[in-house]
Amino acid sequence: MKKILLIFLLLGTLVFGEILVGKVIKVYDGDTITILVDGKKEKIRFFGIDAPEMKQNYGVESRNFVRSKIMGKKVKVKIVNTDKYGRKVGKIYYSNNRYLNLECVKTGNAWWYEYYAKKEYDLKLAQEQARRSRKGLWREKNPVNPYKWRKNKK
Template identity: 40%
Template sequence: MKKLLLLSFLIFCSSVFAQTYKVIGIKDGDTVSLLMDGKEQTVRLAHIDCPEKKQAYGTKAKEMVSDLCFGKMVSLQGDGKLDRNGRMIAELILPNGVNINITLVKNGLAWHFKKYSKDASYAQLAIEARSKKKGLWKEKNPIAPWIWRKMSKEEKASNSYAF
């Protein structure tokens, strides 16, 4: 029975990840909505964490994702896992092969989310973006989004500015 369930899950995942889907919404830099089988599906971009909307570079990250893929067809690359909010976790790939997740890190608009990703290529891309002072790495002391989310309103107010 376990083998049958595993096989069914693998077949489902391979069919989901072999198709293309229309991007119908950009929630923020690392979360998009796709139209899948006539229904909206939220996808959390794997391996990365973008600045929050009210955080420096949060708007720029969202704008880049929107410019790259809103209204376009994308394919997904991942293992079919869901996050604690029920969002599918995957990399977004444009028809021309551009990986949205990688593009964000290369441009300094996303952090490598080491807590949930052991992918060394993302770690290296983040190091390169930091050394070139791209995007958020232009800042003297950029605050990681996972730290930002835990900060008090007062702390955020003293660190919030738009770019």
């Protein structure tokens, strides 16, 4: 039993403690990118945030914010897990270790995805500050959480 547990822990560390470094070759929206790592494409979903969908209010602005920061540039991704679509989910760092997920929330370009990142208090605080300051999507009178927006479209 101890051997099985040890193997499980080691495998989990390999997959979820993984760090990828690659060039951003596509920005789909404000929370999903593709990077090129050693000639292999990796689709990455940002951990802890949920950006407006492209057809949702502020979706284009959110994507353009991410593009302006990292398109064509080298990023480091700390993998946290894998989502139900098989995408790696991670924390994105660029230019001298700047944490892009946090920047997206601070500037009002994404919501803190509380359901998946309850303990990410830096994201929670950033959202509270962006909301109070009416930054980005918080300029709208009644911004709609992307999760609710997607649910209503089904």
